[in-house]
Amino acid sequence: MNKAQLVEAIADKVGGRQQAADAVDAVLDAVVRAVVGGDRVSVTGFGSFEKVDRPARYARNPQTGERVRVKKTSVPRFRAGQGFKDLVSGSKKLPKNDVAVKKAPKGSLSGGASATVKKAAAKKATTARKATGAAKKTTAAATTRKATAAKKTSSAAAKKTTATAKKTTAKKTSAAAKKTTAKKATAKKTTAKKAAAKKAPAKKAAAKKAPAKKSAARSTTTAKKATARR
Numbered sequence: 001m002n003k004a005q006l007v008e009a010i011a012d013k014v015g016g017r018q019q020a021a022d023a024v025d026a027v028l029d030a031v032v033r034a035v036v037g038g039d040r041v042s043v044t045g046f047g048s049f050e051k052v053d054r055p056a057r058y059a060r061n062p063q064t065g066e067r068v069r070v071k072k073t074s075v076p077r078f079r080a081g082q083g084f085k086d087l088v089s090g091s092k093k094l095p096k097n098d099v100a101v102k103k104a105p106k107g108s109l110s111g112g113a114s115a116t117v118k119k120a121a122a123k124k125a126t127t128a129r130k131a132t133g134a135a136k137k138t139t140a141a142a143t144t145r146k147a148t149a150a151k152k153t154s155s156a157a158a159k160k161t162t163a164t165a166k167k168t169t170a171k172k173t174s175a176a177a178k179k180t181t182a183k184k185a186t187a188k189k190t191t192a193k194k195a196a197a198k199k200a201p202a203k204k205a206a207a208k209k210a211p212a213k214k215s216a217a218r219s220t221t222t223a224k225k226a227t228a229r230r
Contacts, residue, residue, distance in 0.1 A: 003024065006024060007020045007021045007024055008020075010023070010024070031049055034049075035049050035050060035051050035076050036051070038051055042081075043081070044081060044083075045081050045082075045083030045084065046080070046081050046083070046084050047078055047079055047080040047081045047084055048078070048079050048081070049076060049077070049078050050076070050077055050079075051074055051075075051076060051077075052074065052075055052076070052077045053072070053073075053074050054070075054072065054073050054074065054075060055072055056069065056070065056071055056072045057069075057070050058070070087100060
């Protein structure tokens with residue numbers, strides 16, 4: 001019989017399969033926690049569960065026969081009660097429509113099994129509370145981290161935007177300055193060309209006046225020659 005079959009076997013007696021599964025889980029959990037904690041769980045007529053310490057020792061490998069050192073350890077141990085033994089041996093008959101192991105009266109559980117069960121339940125509740133508190137702390141820390149990361153991202157984005165804006169402004173200013181300089185240079189060249197164009201006619205006028213002087217010189221020479229002939 002496995003755990004599922006055990007649940008099915010007691011489902012009708014406890015009001016349903018889910019209730020039976022919860023009951024089996026609760027009983028097994030209480031027993032395991034009590035034994036791990038070093039307590040002895042004893043159920044009259046059924047048996048007892050306890051933790052046994054085994055010291056370090058030497059053993060032999062059954063396959064090779066080699067001597068092997070075994071470390072110190074602890075193991076769980078179950079000892080069947082006398083009522084359980086009698087039922088298994090056949091000295092007592094199993095009741096047909098009744099519980100095989102009768103409910104034990106108060107105080108008959110050695111080692112305070114009921115107190116152990118209560119302690120186990122309290123430990124379970126404490127563990128659940130601690131887990132819930134840890135989960136809340138983890139969630140709060142995660143939220144804080146996310147907020148910090150968002151702030152850092154926003155700050156970095158703002159810095160990048162500012163740097164980009166500065167670069168763009170600098171580029172625009174530089175381009176405008178270059179254009180202004182180019183316009184000024186063009187204006188200077190145009191003014192120089194106009195000035196040169198104005199000076200050119202004066203030179204031509206001077207060139208035109210020069211032939212008049214030559215004509216006057218020629219007429220004077222001709223007059224002198226005529227006078228000499230006379």
